[in-house]
Amino acid sequence: MIRVRVPATSANLGVGYDCLGMALTLYGTFTFDFSQKGIVVSGCPKEYQNADNLVLQAFFSALRAWGLPLPEGVALQIDTEIPVARGLGSSASCIAAGVLAAHAYGRGSETIDAQEVLRQCLQLEAHPDNLAPAITGGLCASFLSQSADDDLPRPFVATYPIQERYRFVTVIPDYEVHTQKARTLLPKTMRYADAVYQMGRCAAICKGLENGDEDLVRHACTDRMQEPYRKQLIPEYDAVRSLAFANGASAFYISGSGPTMIAIVDRSRSEALCAQLADAYPSWQVHCLSAAEQGGVVEDE
Numbered sequence: 001m002i003r004v005r006v007p008a009t010s011a012n013l014g015v016g017y018d019c020l021g022m023a024l025t026l027y028g029t030f031t032f033d034f035s036q037k038g039i040v041v042s043g044c045p046k047e048y049q050n051a052d053n054l055v056l057q058a059f060f061s062a063l064r065a066w067g068l069p070l071p072e073g074v075a076l077q078i079d080t081e082i083p084v085a086r087g088l089g090s091s092a093s094c095i096a097a098g099v100l101a102a103h104a105y106g107r108g109s110e111t112i113d114a115q116e117v118l119r120q121c122l123q124l125e126a127h128p129d130n131l132a133p134a135i136t137g138g139l140c141a142s143f144l145s146q147s148a149d150d151d152l153p154r155p156f157v158a159t160y161p162i163q164e165r166y167r168f169v170t171v172i173p174d175y176e177v178h179t180q181k182a183r184t185l186l187p188k189t190m191r192y193a194d195a196v197y198q199m200g201r202c203a204a205i206c207k208g209l210e211n212g213d214e215d216l217v218r219h220a221c222t223d224r225m226q227e228p229y230r231k232q233l234i235p236e237y238d239a240v241r242s243l244a245f246a247n248g249a250s251a252f253y254i255s256g257s258g259p260t261m262i263a264i265v266d267r268s269r270s271e272a273l274c275a276q277l278a279d280a281y282p283s284w285q286v287h288c289l290s291a292a293e294q295g296g297v298v299e300d301e
């Protein structure tokens with residue numbers, strides 16, 4: 001039996017499209033039992049209860065890539081707090097869980113090489129922004145680079161701890177947005193001046209989250225690259241944003257490709273803000289989360 005716990009992740013942080021992401025204290029647990037033949041999947045929506053399940057795809061593709069023996073059967077039980085297609089990295093959590101389980105299954109207690117695990121995960125999701133923090137925890141700035149002797153692009157990840165004072169009030173609408181669809185809304189090119197606007201903010205928000213500079217975070221967290229195009233998928237975006245700022249938020253952004261929205265706030269104001277948003281949207285989930293320092297782990301039985 002192998003059990004893997006993986007955090008939810010919030011990609012982009014508004015201004016870091018496809019390169020920033022952080023782990024949050026909301027978790028999925030994936031339990032693999034190899035005692036019987038055949039494939040059984042439980043604990044997830046019916047449409048994923050089959051051998052095409054993303055967790056199993058990641059598990060088997062990693063075993064094959066590493067030349068490790070395959071089990072004759074897997075019973076996979078999924079217990080997750082991470083909602084599907086809401087912008088909290090459910091797909092990355094599935095992929096990270098599958099690859100970490102393959103490592104534990106085939107390589108036992110051998111030390112995990114996070115870069116190799118991430119490289120394998122990238123076979124199933126091309127952008128590392130959710131996958132990097134799902135594996136390493138914290139706030140990650142990531143990119144891919146391929147030199148002449150690399151067969152595949154190599155991921156590089158800079159990890160920042162997040163100041164304890166911050167809370168991430170996470171507002172999860174009761175409808176889905178699929179990442180592939182949200183990506184089709186984005187333009188193919190960007191003006192030079194907008195790239196300059198974006199780069200400074202993308203670098204600065206990492207420092208502001210690390211050192212607790214709320215004012216820096218507030219001014220850095222204003223995106224021109226994807227939020228203006230995607231907010232049309234979230235009819236309540238403007239109202240939620242206004243309510244968040246009226247109740248003490250320092251910054252506000254669409255998590256990943258949405259529809260979840262996150263208000264960054266000092267912990268002293270976080271419970272009140274959470275209560276306001278939960279009152280305003282009673283059929284939605286509203287959580288007051290912290291940054292998760294730890295990424296995916298194989299738990300002892």
Ligand SMILES: Nc1ncnc2c1ncn2[C@@H]1O[C@H](COP(=O)(O)OP(=O)(O)O)[C@@H](O)[C@H]1O
Nearest residue numbers: 044048054084085086087088089090091178179
């Ligand atoms: N428990 C699960 N089992 C299998 N596949 C899942 C599970 N949860 C999510 N997925 C896959 O991830 C997809 C959602 O990913 P995506 O659209 O990127 O949204 P997000 O990652 O923000 O939740 C689903 O359509 C499905 O393919």
Ligand SMILES: N[C@@H](CCOP(=O)(O)O)C(=O)O
Nearest residue numbers: 011018087088089179256257
């Ligand atoms: N950078 C990606 C992130 C998608 O995150 P998800 O949690 O919505 O899958 C994007 O913005 O498309």
